[in-house]
Amino acid sequence: MKIVKNEKDLNLKMPVLGSEEYLKIKSPVYGWIVDENFILPFFLDKRLVFTRMVFTNEPIAKKDNLTIENEKKILNEMVEFVRKQKICDFIYKAQSNVVFNTCPEGAECVEWGTYLKDIQMNDEELLMSFHSKHRNVIRKALKEGVEIKVTDNVDVIYENIKETLKRQNSIHYPSKDYLKKLAALKENALFLTAEYKRKIQGSAVIIYDKNRAYYMYGGSIQRPLTGSVNLLQYEAMKILRDKGVKKYDFVGARINPPKNSKYEGIQRFKQRFGAELKEGYAFRYVYKPFKFKMFNLISKLYLKSKGYDYIDPIDSIKGSK
Secondary structure, three states, rough: OOOOOOOOOOOOOOHHHHHHHHHHHOOOOEEEEOOOOOOEEEEEEEEEEEEEEEEEOOEEOOOOOOOOHHHHHHHHHHHHHHHHHHHOEOOOOOOOOEEEEOOOOOOOOEEEEEEEOOOOOOOHHHEEEEEOOHHHHHHHHHHHHOOOEEEEOOHHHHHHHHHHHHHHOOOOOOOOHHHHHHHHOHEEEHHHHHHEEEEEEEEEEEEEEEEEEEEEEEEEOOOOOOHHHHHHHHOOOOOOOOHHOEEEEOOEOOOOOOOOHHHHHHHHHHHHHOOOOEEEEEEEHOOOOHHHHHHHHHEEEEEEHHOOOOOOOHHHHHHOO
16 A cells, blocks of 8 residues: 555556546645555645545545445455554544445444436436426426526635525635635636526536546525526536536435435435435544544634634534434
């Protein structure tokens, strides 16, 4: 097992979220953990005296017919490799798009998933694959004259996403600078708005490659015109399909969320596009418990001073059960 720091040395084209172009947006310190079977992209987030490792993609297979046991092996060996090399203080929950098939031994593991939609079909087939409620409001939005536009106006996208997440009392909205860096991915980035009478109703930030598109961020005004955000998703799928993309990933899903919770509502919205739930796991691995505890404490105090609550993402998933 080793760390590779240059994508050219991998001798295998990486998916967009495992590419060097994407990783260097996340952090100046990044790489790929490699063994004989898999490649595992990561970046290091260094803040104050804390260093956390974050994975951006599931283990990428270097050969066919690999099994869950093979994935378990690399994760177990990775944990020990990172420990011996003293690479980080803790392995943080991977990005929301990452769904592991298994977890390393000794990790704090939770169920995690994502909704995937096959988009390789014509316009009518795609629409008919949606739940009738989605179809009806999409047709209504079309009749009302809602327009879906491809845009490079990062400011508009940023304000819409920020407004949405602040309304939900969440601090997890991307910075304007980060969105500009994603937009610079050009052939791998799609920024969309839904507009009604020239007023924005919703927005979407999508990162994609030929295999999969990832709905990374989305926003809406407080009371969007009925069907406008549904139409936004439909048109996004059509645009991406025409670019040769095979699947649309709604990015992140809690397994069996509480009844009538906001998570259940969000996931119902995704599922009604005819998307199938891919089930798996997320995990964290703590090498230095005291530093992990201090990281969480400082994060909570800082965000509390800004009017927000902080909870570690793994604890949040556990607490939603």
